[in-house]
Amino acid sequence: MLKFRVFEDGRPAERWPIRNAYLLGSDHSAMRGTITFDKGLIVCDKREQGVCALVIQHAVGACGELTVRTCHLPDREEPYVLAVELARHRLMLLYNKLEDWAMFDIGSDHPVARRAEQARKLFIEALCHMTDSPVLADKKAGDALAAAIDGSEELALAHAELLLNRRKSAGLMPRYSVGCGVALDQSNDRLRASLAANFDFVSLPTPWKTLSPEEGDYRLSVLDNWVEWAQKNRVPVVLGPVISFEPTSLPDWLFIWEHDYDTVRDVVYEHVERLVNRYKNSVAAWTVVSGLPINSHFTFTFEQLIDLTRTTSMLVKKVAPSAKVFVEIRQPFGEYFAGNPKSIPPQMYAEQVCQSGINFDALVLRLLMGQAVSGQFTRDLMQISSLLDEWAVFGKPLDLVIGTPSEPVTSEMIAVGQGETPIDPHSGVWRKPWSPVVQSHWMEAVMEIALSKPFVESVAWQEFIDHTAIDLPLSGLVSETMQPKPALRRLASFRRNLATVPPPTTYVIPGSSSSSEEADESAEK
Numbered sequence: 001m002l003k004f005r006v007f008e009d010g011r012p013a014e015r016w017p018i019r020n021a022y023l024l025g026s027d028h029s030a031m032r033g034t035i036t037f038d039k040g041l042i043v044c045d046k047r048e049q050g051v052c053a054l055v056i057q058h059a060v061g062a063c064g065e066l067t068v069r070t071c072h073l074p075d076r077e078e079p080y081v082l083a084v085e086l087a088r089h090r091l092m093l094l095y096n097k098l099e100d101w102a103m104f105d106i107g108s109d110h111p112v113a114r115r116a117e118q119a120r121k122l123f124i125e126a127l128c129h130m131t132d133s134p135v136l137a138d139k140k141a142g143d144a145l146a147a148a149i150d151g152s153e154e155l156a157l158a159h160a161e162l163l164l165n166r167r168k169s170a171g172l173m174p175r176y177s178v179g180c181g182v183a184l185d186q187s188n189d190r191l192r193a194s195l196a197a198n199f200d201f202v203s204l205p206t207p208w209k210t211l212s213p214e215e216g217d218y219r220l221s222v223l224d225n226w227v228e229w230a231q232k233n234r235v236p237v238v239l240g241p242v243i244s245f246e247p248t249s250l251p252d253w254l255f256i257w258e259h260d261y262d263t264v265r266d267v268v269y270e271h272v273e274r275l276v277n278r279y280k281n282s283v284a285a286w287t288v289v290s291g292l293p294i295n296s297h298f299t300f301t302f303e304q305l306i307d308l309t310r311t312t313s314m315l316v317k318k319v320a321p322s323a324k325v326f327v328e329i330r331q332p333f334g335e336y337f338a339g340n341p342k343s344i345p346p347q348m349y350a351e352q353v354c355q356s357g358i359n360f361d362a363l364v365l366r367l368l369m370g371q372a373v374s375g376q377f378t379r380d381l382m383q384i385s386s387l388l389d390e391w392a393v394f395g396k397p398l399d400l401v402i403g404t405p406s407e408p409v410t411s412e413m414i415a416v417g418q419g420e421t422p423i424d425p426h427s428g429v430w431r432k433p434w435s436p437v438v439q440s441h442w443m444e445a446v447m448e449i450a451l452s453k454p455f456v457e458s459v460a461w462q463e464f465i466d467h468t469a470i471d472l473p474l475s476g477l478v479s480e481t482m483q484p485k486p487a488l489r490r491l492a493s494f495r496r497n498l499a500t501v502p503p504p505t506t507y508v509i510p511g512s513s514s515s516s517e518e519a520d521e522s523a524e525k
Contacts, residue, residue: 002044002054003079004070007138012040019057019426020067020377022338026051028390029345030338041079055335057377057428058086061146063153064429067377068145081134083141087123090148093382094119094155100389101159112158115151119144152382156449160385163452168498176200176236177451178495179460180477181401184210184222186465190482192229195464198492201236201284202226203401203460206275207249208242215253220278227282238460239279240287241328242272243312245298248471258298265308272312273319280320287364288312290328293349299342302352309353313360326399327353328364331375332387339374347390354394362397367446368462368472370405370434371427376472378428385449392455400450403462404430405474406439406485434474440487444494451498461491 006013016037023031023044032047035054044054051072059065070085071092094116098104106113122144129137167173179201182191195202204226212218230237244250257263276286289312292305300308313325327350334346350363367384368376391398409427432438443461450456466476477488 001046001075002052002073004042004044004054004082004085005040005079005134005138006037006042006082007040007135010135013037014040016042017057017426018042019372020335020428021054021056022335024053024055024069024072026072029348030334030336032338032341042082046075053089054082054085056082057426058082058145059142060149061143062431063146063149063380064378064431065426066149066428066430067379067383068149081130081138081141083138083145084123084126084130087119087126087141087145087148090145090152091116091119091123093386094148094152097152097155097159097382097386101155103155103159106158110158112151112155115147115154119147119151122147149380149382153380156382156385157445160449160452163454164448167452167454168500172454173451173498174457177458177498178447178491179203179238179458180464181205181460181462182226182464183467183469184226186467187222187225187229191465191478192233194478194484194488196233196235198488198495199235200495201238201458201460202230203238203240203287204230206240206242208244208254208271209249209251211275212251212271215251218274223279227279231282236284237282238285238287238326239275239283240326241290242275242286242288243268243308244290245295246291247297248469250297261300261304264298264300265304265311268308269311269315272315276316276319280323283320283323285324285326285361286316286320287326287328288316288360290364290366291330293344293346294330294336294340295343296336296340302344302349305344305349306352306356306358309360310356310358313358317359324361325359326362326364327358327360328366328401330366332365332367332391333375333379335377336374350391350394354396360396362399362457363391363394364399364401365391366401366462368401368403368475369427369430369442370403370475371409371472373427376427378430380430381445381449384446388450388453388456392453396455397457398453398455399457400446400459401462402443402446402450402459403472403475404439404442405434405472406436406476406487407474408434409473436486439475439485440490443487444490447491447494461487 006016018035018037021035023033025031031052034045036043051074053070053072055069057067068086069089071089122140126137126140178199180199181203289309316325329346332346337343337345369378430442447459450459463470463476465478466474466480478484
C-alpha cells in the first residue's frame, strides 16, 4: 500500500479531488487498485505485487493543472509527500531527456538550463525540510514541479525545432503531412474549398451506425458524395475507422450478437468487403480498426481482437493492394486498463499486432485532450513527446489524430456515448483555461513536436467544424457559425512553413515565464 500526504493552506488537506488517478506498474501499464482520500492522505490500495507509480491530475502553478506522475515507489508504512514525489519524477524525466536527446550542451542562459537549475535547487530545499516542516517541503516541491514542467516543455520544443529543421533541410518531410477530419453531413462548397486549400488530405469517417442503420440496408450516398468530391479535386482520402466497437459507431442491430464472436466476425468481414470494393479505386488509405484493446462494449478475448485486426487488414490488402492500411490506437496512455479487467494495455496490443505478421502500414494514435473522460485529460508537451518516442519501438510509422477544445467543456455539454451523465468539467488546464488562443498554441506545438520525429508521417486535426455530435465538444477549427478560429490560421501558416527552414527561434508558450499576454495577442494579429 502507498500513502501520500497532501496539504492545503499550510495544513493537511481536508478535501482533495481525485481526478484521472490510477496506478502504473513497472511494465508501464496501468495497474488495478483503489485510490481514495482520507484525512490528508491519498491511499493507494494495490491489487498486485511490486512497485508502482501514482498518476493523478495536480495543480502545477503557472503550467496549469495537468495529469502527472510519481516515480515507481516501494510500499512503506510512512506516507510519501505527493508534491515531492511528483517533482522527483519530473526532474528525472527532464535530465533523462537531456541525455537521450544529446542536448546537455545547451548554454547556461538557455530557458531549459535556467528552469532545470531552478527546479533542482527548489527540490533540494524541499528534501531538506522533509523532517522538520513537511508543509514547507510540500510548497518547495510544488514550485520545483512547476519549474521542471516548464523546463521540460521548453526542452521538448527546442528539440522539436532542431529535428524539424533537419528534416526539412534534408528534404525528408512527408508529402502528405497535415490533414483534417470532417463530419459526413457537412458538405457545403465553402467548407470543401477551405479543406482543399489548407490540408494535404482529408479523413472521412465511416460510422457503421450511419451507413447501415438496418441490417443489410446501406445508405452510402453521403459518403459517395465526399469521395467523388475528393477524387475530382485530387484530395487524398483516409477512410475510417471502418470497424470501431464504440456505441456511437456500431448499429443497434449488431448488439444482438455481442457475445457471439463467430457471427460478429462474419458480419464484420461482409461490411469491410462491401466498403473496400466500393471505394478501392478512390481511397488512398484505410483505417481498418480503432480502439479494439479498450474492449469495453464487445468483450472479446485478446486472441479474437488480434484475429479481427488480421482479418480486416488482410481483406483490404487483398481487394486494394496499393492502398495503405492503418490500425488506430485510442487512449494511447492506457489509463482505461486500470478500471477494465477485460481490456488490453495499448502497447501490448500493438506489440502483438506487429509480431503476428499482420500486413499493415502504420499505427495511428488518437490523442484528444480537454474533456474529463477517459483518455482526454490534459497532459503536458513533454509527456506527448515522450509518448511518441515510446511508440517508435514497434518499427512502424506513426500517424497522429489530435484535438483540443477552444473553450472549457462545461457540465452542460454531454459527451457522445456518455448517456445522460454530465461531464465533469475539470479535465485539466494547459497553462491557461482552454480558449481559441490556447487551442491554437497547443495545436502548433504538438504538430511541431510530432512532425519533428522521423517516424511520424502525418498529423490530422480530428474535426474541421464544430457540431453537436462531435466527440470532443468545441474542438473544431471553425465554429458552428462558420467563423474560422485562430487555430485554423495558425495551422495554415505552419503547413506553409514546412517547406522552408526558418532561423532558430525560441518558441513562446502562452502563460510561461518567457511570454506575456501581449505576446499572445500580437501572435494572433
